[in-house]
Amino acid sequence: MALRHAVLAALLDGEFSGYELAKIFAVGVANFWYAAPQQLYAELTKLESDGLIAGREVVQQGRPSKRVFTVTEAGRGELAAFAGAPPKPLLMRADLMVRVHAIDVLGPIPVIAQLHEQAREAEAKLELFERMLAHLRGDLDEEMFLRRGDRIGPYLSGLAGCRFERMLRDWCLHAAQTPSNHVQDQDRVMSRGVV
């Protein structure tokens, strides 16, 4: 019962279908919560039968119909109760960090490639989040928006997303470059064509 609140929070931004939520939760880091499509369809069914969200059929031309959902008053109550409870500790699972931790034993070549790939992904997410923030703040500058905007929550979590992805990108590039400078790896790395 944890995805529940993430879904309710996401639905505060507007009416979304399961498919649309799946795209939002695929990025995940925006609100720092990843979820697979199957999870979302299951959770939406439960949330609706519990009366915390209300679904509505939208018929589209040239596309399958979809069901979009809105948070009910009961849903807002659930969110308020959630805010009062002590937060679950932040959970992070980073496969790549485990590889870096063991890099001296593993050999640096595959991990360096993975670090560059992760840096590219972080860069892409960073640009995505920056566009999202620009869209949220409209023509106001950041300081003004945070003073007068009516929905500062998504902006603040978006800022965290930007800071996180920027940090990740910079660290990946730094870490990827380090083994190349390493005296004990010098021969090995250069003879395999990685510089």
Next chain:
Amino acid sequence: MALRHAVLAALLDGEFSGYELAKIFAVGVANFWYAAPQQLYAELTKLESDGLIAGREVVQQGRPSKRVFTVTEAGRGELAAFAGAPPKPLLMRADLMVRVHAIDVLGPIPVIAQLHEQAREAEAKLELFERMLAHLRGDLDEEMFLRRGDRIGPYLSGLAGCRFERMLRDWCLHAAQTPSNHVQDQDRVMSRGVV
């Protein structure tokens, strides 16, 4: 089968018992992988029966005996195979970010307190990681250590830990301070004694 590799990577730093590993994985963010003690005892049993680690009884005076584990050659092979496979995407689940996302609806008071608490935790972890890095590098400075050190992996992941906790702390303090400047919350927040 994912905790497996995190445990193997942790055991590269030395011989540890389940209890000692539990303390390492409780911090988690060091190598970006949290695990509960029960998970670790179960995983250690499996790893040993698969021949990837070897256990050894250590009798202590004034304390219960413990079983400490070492990575076997087969275990190192497993790690090498793991390094070649494509990494699982980074997973993060942050309850607090969901609350911040919904802060305009939830009311800022409880969330502000939680942000300050999270900032304190991040600060504590940051200090822990900085001490760990200082210990790893000994009397060398960082640049020299990264050039000549024989185990740069834990140092690099530790650096990521520092950057992450620093970012988190700074963002929490910024986010916690923002609603107080918000014009629409001004009366509400001040009348409840939060400034």
Next chain:
DNA sequence: ATAGGCATGTAAGCAGTTACATGATTTA
């Protein structure tokens, strides 16, 4: 004496992942 740290587990239940299934429409 009692609380906390050391040390290791079991058992039940819930949450999350992986694989599979379907079918229409638009783009390359």
Next chain:
DNA sequence: TAAATCATGTAACTGCTTACATGCCTAT
């Protein structure tokens, strides 16, 4: 004509969390 996007699920499995269990030793 094949691939990608839209749209929604089911089923089986694995992994994680929560609660419980035990017992000794050290510090307050």
